[in-house]
Amino acid sequence: xxxxxxxxxxxxxxxxxxxxxWGLAREGCRVVVLDExxxxxxxxxxxxxxxxxxxxxxxLPEYAGWTIRSSNAWGGFAQTLKEETGLxxxxxxxxxxxxxxxxxxxxxxxxxxxxxxxxxGIVDYKTEIMDxxxxxxxxxxxxxxxxxxSFCPLDGHxxxxxxxxxxxxxxxxxxxTYLPSHRVETxxxxxxxxxxxxxxxxxxxxxxxxAAGNANMRLAPMVGLEAPMKPERGQIVVTERLxxxxxxxxxxxxxxxxxxxxxxxxKEESVDPAGLTLGVSATEAERAVRLFPLLANVNVVRTWxxxxxxxxxxxxxxxxxxxxxxxxxxxxxxxxTLAANHALTVAPMIxxxxxxxxxxxxxxxxxxxxxxxx
Amino acid sequence: xxxxxxxxxxxxxxxxxxxxxxxxxxDTVAAALIAAGIDHCRTTPVSGAPRAPxxxxxxxxxxxxxxxxxxxxxxxxxxxxxxxxxxxxxxxREAGR
Amino acid sequence: MNASDLASSYDLVVIGGGPAGLAAAALAARAGLATVLFxxxxxVGGQIYRAITFSPVKDRAVxxxxxxxxxxxxxxxxxxxxxxxxxxxxxxxxxARLVGVSIAGQARLxxxxxxxxxxxxxxxxxxxxxxTLPGVMSAGGAQTALKAQGLVPxxxxxxxxxxxxxxxxxxxxxxxxxxxxxxxxxxxRGNWLRALAxxxxxxxxxxxxxxxxxxxxxxxxxxxxxxxRLEAVGGERLREVVFGTADGERRMPADLLLLHQGxxxxxxxxxxxxxxxxxxxxxxxFEPVVDRDFNSSVPGISVAGDGAGIAxxxxxxxxxxxxxxxxxxxxxxxxxxxxxxxxxxxxxxxAMGRAFLDGLNRPAASFRxxxxxxxxxxxxxxxxxQVRDTADLGCEGPNQMKAxxxxxxxxxxxxxxxxxxTELIAAQRGTTPAEVGYYRLRPPVKPITLSELASLxxxxxxxxxxxx
Ligand SMILES: Cc1cc2nc3c(=O)[nH]c(=O)nc-3n(C[C@H](O)[C@H](O)[C@H](O)COP(=O)(O)OP(=O)(O)OC[C@H]3O[C@@H](n4cnc5c(N)ncnc54)[C@H](O)[C@@H]3O)c2cc1C
Ligand code: FES
Numbered sequence: 001x002x003x004x005x006x007x008x009x010x011x012x013x014x015x016x017x018x019x020x021x022w023g024l025a026r027e028g029c030r031v032v033v034l035d036e037x038x039x040x041x042x043x044x045x046x047x048x049x050x051x052x053x054x055x056x057x058x059x060l061p062e063y064a065g066w067t068i069r070s071s072n073a074w075g076g077f078a079q080t081l082k083e084e085t086g087l088x089x090x091x092x093x094x095x096x097x098x099x100x101x102x103x104x105x106x107x108x109x110x111x112x113x114x115x116x117x118x119x120x121g122i123v124d125y126k127t128e129i130m131d132x133x134x135x136x137x138x139x140x141x142x143x144x145x146x147x148x149x150s151f152c153p154l155d156g157h158x159x160x161x162x163x164x165x166x167x168x169x170x171x172x173x174x175x176x177t178y179l180p181s182h183r184v185e186t187x188x189x190x191x192x193x194x195x196x197x198x199x200x201x202x203x204x205x206x207x208x209x210x211a212a213g214n215a216n217m218r219l220a221p222m223v224g225l226e227a228p229m230k231p232e233r234g235q236i237v238v239t240e241r242l243x244x245x246x247x248x249x250x251x252x253x254x255x256x257x258x259x260x261x262x263x264x265x266x267k268e269e270s271v272d273p274a275g276l277t278l279g280v281s282a283t284e285a286e287r288a289v290r291l292f293p294l295l296a297n298v299n300v301v302r303t304w305x306x307x308x309x310x311x312x313x314x315x316x317x318x319x320x321x322x323x324x325x326x327x328x329x330x331x332x333x334x335x336x337t338l339a340a341n342h343a344l345t346v347a348p349m350i351x352x353x354x355x356x357x358x359x360x361x362x363x364x365x366x367x368x369x370x371x372x373x374x
Numbered sequence: 375x376x377x378x379x380x381x382x383x384x385x386x387x388x389x390x391x392x393x394x395x396x397x398x399x400x401d402t403v404a405a406a407l408i409a410a411g412i413d414h415c416r417t418t419p420v421s422g423a424p425r426a427p428x429x430x431x432x433x434x435x436x437x438x439x440x441x442x443x444x445x446x447x448x449x450x451x452x453x454x455x456x457x458x459x460x461x462x463x464x465x466x467r468e469a470g471r
Numbered sequence: 472m473n474a475s476d477l478a479s480s481y482d483l484v485v486i487g488g489g490p491a492g493l494a495a496a497a498l499a500a501r502a503g504l505a506t507v508l509f510x511x512x513x514x515v516g517g518q519i520y521r522a523i524t525f526s527p528v529k530d531r532a533v534x535x536x537x538x539x540x541x542x543x544x545x546x547x548x549x550x551x552x553x554x555x556x557x558x559x560x561x562x563x564x565x566x567a568r569l570v571g572v573s574i575a576g577q578a579r580l581x582x583x584x585x586x587x588x589x590x591x592x593x594x595x596x597x598x599x600x601x602x603t604l605p606g607v608m609s610a611g612g613a614q615t616a617l618k619a620q621g622l623v624p625x626x627x628x629x630x631x632x633x634x635x636x637x638x639x640x641x642x643x644x645x646x647x648x649x650x651x652x653x654x655x656x657x658x659x660r661g662n663w664l665r666a667l668a669x670x671x672x673x674x675x676x677x678x679x680x681x682x683x684x685x686x687x688x689x690x691x692x693x694x695x696x697x698x699x700r701l702e703a704v705g706g707e708r709l710r711e712v713v714f715g716t717a718d719g720e721r722r723m724p725a726d727l728l729l730l731h732q733g734x735x736x737x738x739x740x741x742x743x744x745x746x747x748x749x750x751x752x753x754x755x756x757f758e759p760v761v762d763r764d765f766n767s768s769v770p771g772i773s774v775a776g777d778g779a780g781i782a783x784x785x786x787x788x789x790x791x792x793x794x795x796x797x798x799x800x801x802x803x804x805x806x807x808x809x810x811x812x813x814x815x816x817x818x819x820x821x822a823m824g825r826a827f828l829d830g831l832n833r834p835a836a837s838f839r840x841x842x843x844x845x846x847x848x849x850x851x852x853x854x855x856x857q858v859r860d861t862a863d864l865g866c867e868g869p870n871q872m873k874a875x876x877x878x879x880x881x882x883x884x885x886x887x888x889x890x891x892x893t894e895l896i897a898a899q900r901g902t903t904p905a906e907v908g909y910y911r912l913r914p915p916v917k918p919i920t921l922s923e924l925a926s927l928x929x930x931x932x933x934x935x936x937x938x939x
Contacts, residue, residue, distance in 0.1 A: 375626045376725050377649075402513065405620040406866070429887075434883055446882075451558070
């Protein structure tokens, strides 16, 4: 190990951690990323790759604004990464769909959107309910059971595995030290610096950014922070590569730039990443064939389950420790969508040593106490 | 590349990309292609490179072909049948085929 | 036989119809267990006894008596009362012994009180430059074409690599009147030293005299050249083979290049079922952890035959019998079974000489750990250099590698790149394959269609997990 002293130690080498690390390095910080090993539970390897806006913010209207900010920044973020690494993460903001297979589903969808948009202070992000005819114009291959859906022009997707690799390539090029198999066990503050004990020795840094996903729950209290989590499992089914047939991502089904079709969006209360519920995959497959009957004969080449990083209310947590100045939490579910924010907005705040409350105050974990009291 | 031993069995008529091929009972689709001297059975969905059956035991998936209109069948595990139509595949498969 | 004709549960499900599976199914069914055997091939026999019930090769000398010995095993299994289903692909197995099987495009889930995985071995990846060109095939593939369809090479043919099967195939091609221009032997000279300690055992084993006879038979008819480098060259198809010898680089025009450097356990299903695996340094592969009855780390699931570690076809049958005896003892203790001690003794005799062969045929590192633009993952066309560079990024294992480069994500699901990727990472990061580990695998371990997946039974809670 070259140096063992850093300006910032980022705990967690998933998408949130490496996006933050990249942003910090751009600000001139000396950064180390401490990560687990190859078999870690890593949502960054199992996500659905949407850069998604529609439906975000029910219960916390500021979350809609925060998401749109990232969605707007995404194009430039992808461009910069391409310039730095030569890798194209294939970001496409083509607008996305939520499709309904019955009138009941369509009505439920419309209700959610109505409740969302009736919240005071929400940004209008132009989600539109479409009938079958309107949907069919944009998605000609829908099956007879599709009755309609909602469409949001801000929605998009990206090749998230390539994004993951690109960010790792970019942080390496910017001199960030990446240390796998350095699971952080404890964090203490001693004098002006943080000491992070890992399975492979101690790392010291002036600041700490906790981006360890669901493990933030364990780590945050060590530095006077909190991160109440409730992990859940999602399963995804993937097909062989197909010629392009789908121009817009659907929230449960999208075609990647490589041609494979990803089918997903299940939720189970489980933290076992090894398990896989076949009946859940079957339901996903069944709905996929009803949405797009031309997929019936297509081969499934892989399935997987991944554990979502999920806070207890589903919204992000960005916090700065009062008792341990210099310690921050960066914790959220939608690490692909919010990657641009983490790299371009949150990381500079951490580099400066203070969160900009005008932007992230609503996302403090203190909200959990307010709610509990109320 | 290959020849049949004289002892090999009864003819089965199949077509490959529209052309009639004389396969034998006991052939798999992949073996029939090899016996007929067909160079490659698909091009890859990644770079478009030509590929031909490699393992003939179901593990490599190089033998993927369209059989009776259904794409990406493992030719080396599929016995030939009289009247079967086989098509070589080009690049990514077309959904619905 | 359709998937819908199967019962919903069996005492014993045997997966794979090679010697291990056939012997296991026969013994269990005889003892009264309701037994089903699934194999994805059109006929039983596995790799060694491929097409044993319908091979068009009638001259028994061509394939040899060791091949025809399989006929008895197949007949025994067929007469035993076990239900034998060919064209049946097992694509899922979970620790609760729910077996996902697909027959003629129809998927079913079958419950089993015991499962014996007998999925055998596959050839070790042989990643040389140009190995994806049409005209390059695995030697096992050529052997399959000979056994099952009576096809023999008749163009300019080069056989390259090492191991007992290479020599057996050479002899079979020659006996059948096929063409073989040269054998390029890739085994390092130094292997003799590695093997020497096990020589006495080997001399006493049945392999000894058989092996020598085979070598003599082949060497009398074909040029054998020792090579330390190998490349398949061509545009749209193979044109020539380029190789390095003690006297420098040489080239040979070729229509067909057959590659082989030994076999390794076919672990996909066993890993996906959650069985613990371990690295075998002597055989350079991962294998499931099993006890002396071939029980795995998952209760009720055992692994017999080469799938449990390479020991050869005759040993596979004995291992299948031992696993089946354990299954019968567990489910039907009153049934009479052969004396397991006698079977174990036979197995011990079979195991003699293996260590010598493993040492002698250990493939050179340069043929297992390629460099530069040589393709490692054939499905996703990932090169050795990409894998090595990505290891340098800090990528410690095959799962992160897969996420970064897509190696192992194609339809073969890592069968032809898994070991190479593991070994490359270990070499690049200065660690061991045991430390690096293998791909995490999940069902379906063989592709099934979306509508097959959609047809599986769905519980209300499972539907709710998706429809919200
Ligand atoms: C290509 C090749 C050629 C060989 N040739 C010879 C030879 O000539 N002589 C010799 O002594 N040894 C040979 N061997 C080694 C020999 O095959 C083994 O020692 C022996 O076959 C092991 O027996 P087994 O029953 O464990 O496995 P196998 O004989 O491999 O049988 C396993 C069976 O399981 C099937 N199967 C696998 N996965 C599934 C699934 N998911 N669903 C359904 N079915 C499945 C396979 O198709 C196969 O039929 C060869 C090996 C290979 C790979
Ligand atoms: S040739 Fe390898 S799977 Fe068919």
